[in-house]
Amino acid sequence: MTSSPRAGFTLVELLVVIAIIGVLAGLGSKMLSFAMKSSSIGLAEQEMQRLLLGVETYQLDFGDYPPSSMEKDYEISGNSLDEGNESLVAHLASRSRGRSYFEFKEEFLENLDQDRLRNAELYQQMRWVFGDDQLREYVDPWGVPYVYIHNRDYGIEYSVTQESGPVKIQAGSSLKTATFHEPLRFQIWSAGPDGIHQMHSDEAADSDDVAPW
Ligand SMILES: [Ca+2]
Numbered sequence: 001m002t003s004s005p006r007a008g009f010t011l012v013e014l015l016v017v018i019a020i021i022g023v024l025a026g027l028g029s030k031m032l033s034f035a036m037k038s039s040s041i042g043l044a045e046q047e048m049q050r051l052l053l054g055v056e057t058y059q060l061d062f063g064d065y066p067p068s069s070m071e072k073d074y075e076i077s078g079n080s081l082d083e084g085n086e087s088l089v090a091h092l093a094s095r096s097r098g099r100s101y102f103e104f105k106e107e108f109l110e111n112l113d114q115d116r117l118r119n120a121e122l123y124q125q126m127r128w129v130f131g132d133d134q135l136r137e138y139v140d141p142w143g144v145p146y147v148y149i150h151n152r153d154y155g156i157e158y159s160v161t162q163e164s165g166p167v168k169i170q171a172g173s174s175l176k177t178a179t180f181h182e183p184l185r186f187q188i189w190s191a192g193p194d195g196i197h198q199m200h201s202d203e204a205a206d207s208d209d210v211a212p213w
């Protein structure tokens with residue numbers, strides 16, 4: 001008598017198959033989240049390279065990089081939150097020399113603190129590409145504004161937004177040489193996937209901040 005092939009699985013076999021599918025699905029979602037994280041990091045790096053290029057082009061026209069603060073340089077009243085980023089955006093958006101310096105991607109433009117320039121004269125003078133006087137920030141792929149600081153202001157503390165709310169930061173420096181990065185230019189960086197600035201803290205070794213240096 002020949003044995004006929006079995007139809008179906010035993011309960012144990014079925015459980016093993018379900019367990020294997022579960023493990024594979026878990027691996028797949030881990031790989032997917034890893035891939036998404038690295039593609040967002042790549043996007044942040046790309047956007048910072050574009051910002052760097054914009055700032056250098058701006059410098060060719062104006063002989064200096066945009067200031068770290070519009071409040072200090074133009075004595076405008078606003079608030080002190082993310083002023084470096086807002087100044088960067090305002091200056092790169094300026095058409096006063098007849099050309100533009102940066103192509104803003106709308107999905108990365110925010111005005112998280114809802115402030116405005118409140119200086120009609122300066123707004124006219126800068127002729128920026130936006131239709132109103134909002135002090136916008138350019139944010140990273142995780143929704144946190146990049147930090148921008150001009151080299152003459154390294155050492156000054158600035159209030160910036162991070163995932164948990166406002167925090168004070170300074171320009172980043174190298175742990176190895178104890179000197180500021182980009183000493184003659186400017187610093188732009190992102191708080192990275194965790195949305196928290198570690199650049200200037202003791203946990204710098206664990207930092208996931210994304211910076212061009
Ligand atoms: Ca602000």
Ligand SMILES: [Ca+2]
Binds near residue numbers: 086112
């Ligand atoms: Ca703002």
Ligand SMILES: [Ca+2]
Binds near residue numbers: 196198208
């Ligand atoms: Ca971080």
